[in-house]
Amino acid sequence: MNRIVLTLLVVALSFLLGVAALSLWQSHRQEQRVQEEATILLERVRNVMKLVTVEGDVSEIFHTTSSRNVTLYLPLPSQFSFDKKATVEVRGTVLVGYDLEQLDVSLDPDRRVMTIRNLPEPEILAIDHDLVYRNLDESWFNTFSAEDYSRLNRRAKERLHDAALKSELMARAREQGNSVIAGIAYLAGAAGYELVVEEGTPLPEPAG
Known part of the structure; x- marks a missing residue:
């Protein structure tokens, strides 16, 4: 019984880590895209x-x-x-x-x-x-x-x-x-x- 609970905990933890990693990756891509747009706008300053x-x-x-x-x-x-x-x-x-x-x-x-x-x-x-x-x-x-x-x-x-x-x-x-x-x-x-x-x-x- 304890082995089953431990297995479920490991699976749940792996799932949560995967979701967190995916969220961080998407957030990183979005931040990079916003930074590129900001760089384009700065070229218009005079x-x-x-x-x-x-x-x-x-x-x-x-x-x-x-x-x-x-x-x-x-x-x-x-x-x-x-x-x-x-x-x-x-x-x-x-x-x-x-x-x-x-x-x-x-x-x-x-x-x-x-x-x-x-x-x-x-x-x-x-x-x-x-x-x-x-x-x-x-x-x-x-x-x-x-x-x-x-x-x-x-x-x-x-x-x-x-x-x-x-x-x-x-x-x-x-x-x-x-x-x-x-x-x-x-x-x-x-x-x-x-x-x-x-x-x-x-x-x-x-x-x-």
Whole structure:
């Protein structure tokens, strides 16, 4: 009897060790795959000089319909139209600010003047968005392809971009940019320098 119990224990232990080994092996493979993906993403990193002054959350639901005409012989040629429709909800965060790559700042110690040149206008710096497909309705001769999903993704980002341009984000980004310039003017004045912004860009009054 004891021998039977011992045999069962050995079999159960062997089974559990096998399951544990299989789990560790699968986990190791999955970790390796994630690490490879992270390496690919790191190749996209590059140096930038951008100042984000405003971010806004934008959401929209839009509908799109695509038709395809197909000629069927029944037995005479007859043309039919097959539609595919999509209802997509797009949610995103829009970052608005300034690209400072061309900004030039110079100091004239003799005249005690700090000059800012090439002050840019606010622009949309980045859009981080997600898609939720609320409805996909396709027909037998007109189905959704990988290219269709890519097109919907591009169109969703374009709609967020257009919505951001029509919103108050650009005006608020400009206000924040003026506040930054005003702060620089205040610090320059405290150091005994006059701040000059060239190219006709209005200089806001320093905060008093």
